[in-house]
Amino acid sequence: MESPKSTPSPSSSSLMDNLLGLLRVKIVRGINLAVRDVRSSDPYVTVKMGKQKLKTRVIKKDINPQWNEDLTFSVADPNLPIKLVVYDHDTFSKDDPMGEAEIEIKSFVDALRMNLEGLPSGTVVTRVQPCRQNCLAEESCISWEDGRAIQRMCLRLKNVECGEVEIQLQWIDLPGCKGL
DSSP: OOOOOOOOOHHHHHHHHHOOEEEEEEEEEEESOOOOSSSOOOEEEEEEETTEEEEOOOOTTOSSOEEEEEEEEEESOTTSOEEEEEEEOOSSSOOEEEEEEEEOOHHHHHHHTSOOTTOOTTEEEEEEOOOTTSOBSSOEEEEEETTEEEEEEEEEOBSSSSOEEEEEEEEEOOTTSOOO
16 A cells, blocks of 8 residues: 655745745843842843744853854744843743844845855955944944854843843755745
């Protein structure tokens, strides 16, 4: 007796048809985050893109935490902003917000659409300047490193007295998806 051949369901094939690729957001570290407990905070970061929401681990009693965590999002619409919120974890009460930032990935996606193959590693492809429309604390460079485009940025947190978060963006092409 023959086994039935598996065919992809229409919903899964259409998902891949609309998917451009994956965006890896590395949450590197927090700098001078706000104190929300007695002398320190227990920070973690949530990152949201569209309906996807991921978070880092909690780092206890540290206003300069080192997360070095990769959070990976599937990207169907590169115009969706990335929203980042830092919280102080509390055991017996609601977690306290410690600031937020929002970034656009348009400049990064535009750089990815250039023909970057063959560039020497370390080449700066483009620079994004801080302005009122973004949360950059300093200039952000999109560079070509080891055969891939990387954007490092330091984000100044809004709606809080102090704090910055360093992140890094990296694109991952997926076989079978639309691509950029």
